[in-house]
Amino acid sequence: MSIPRLYLDQPLSPGEAVPATPGQAHYLGSVMRRAAGDAVVLFNGRDGEWQASIASLRKDRCTLRPEAQTRPQATQPDCRLLVAALKRDALEWVVEKATELGIGLIQPVFTRRSVAGRVNTARLATIAQEAAEQSERLTLPRIAEPLALSAALDAWDGTPLLAGAERRDAPPLASTAAALHAAGSLDRWAWLVGPEGGFEPGELDDLARRPFVSSVALGPRILRAETAAVAGLAVLQALAGDWTENLGRSIG
Structure with a gap:
């Protein structure tokens, strides 16, 4: 039992x-x-x-x-997810899985192509708590109040922010995550995922101007926003997070 x-x-x-x-x-x-x-x-x-x-x-x-x-209580890495406001079921699923993956902060953002106009943060906090209880993590993620993407970027503290982009010249997420590991950034990074349909060109240009942002690609296929959110977090936790100890011995 x-x-x-x-x-x-x-x-x-x-x-x-x-x-x-x-x-x-x-x-x-x-x-x-x-x-x-x-x-x-x-x-x-x-x-x-x-x-x-x-x-x-x-x-x-x-x-x-x-x-x-x-x-005993363990130190919580400063790993964050910024995700465009999605439809309710999709966003709730992302919050559940991000909690299971050990993310410390989940920040919904409104983009120009966001399909949702509001976010029920109280409901998301309940989902996060239930996921934390079931996944045996020792902390709850913080569910931040939603912000416009530009406002979230203006208030950013300089933590490396990897943005899933559809530009063909963006390097693979895996190689950027490995570079974070090599630089010792194992407990301080963030992953940004846009809405269905992706970021608008003006938003991509704004991201490119921010020195703390790196645009990355998630492979040759088009992913749903919720798939991209979870897939990206899995890659980051595997290569620059808490999934593997002494990873430096096995990469590069």
Whole structure:
């Protein structure tokens, strides 16, 4: 029987009972059919992961008791995703997969060809939390409020930003990711994906003028925006992220 794993925005320390949310109480009692004394796993993004038990459970009220830390808190790499506002189902899928891939910040952006005019960040945060609980990561990604692409670029802090572009002269993403690894940029990068139909020429020109932006290509086929988002993150995590240790021995 699997042990439920829950995120709590509460300090975690041995023996100190903490309240669960009403939704978590319903999940434990009505969905998972758990009772007082049953095991759970807790994390809060600050104090590591904890073995815990249900101290009390009744309808929508529940308290949980941390017992022992099973994993210490690890440093979260500064890996980000900027993604054009997509249709609801597609964007929710991207947020779920980006969370599983260990991304720390997800920034929706409005581009000239964006098909969505609004973004429900509260709903996306719930999806991210559920994905973090299931994927055993120790933190939640931050879901930023959507910005116009130009505003996001104007406020950028200089972190290397790789932009998926359709220009034929753009180098492959894999080679740029390998260069990031060689330069020691293993924990600070961002991936930008445009909307269905791609960026408009003026947006590509604006990206080209930014010194922190590198335009890259994702191969010979046209990808859906959500496919490009996840494929790019997988490449970056494999070559310049936390998937492989001592990667420098195997590239270049």
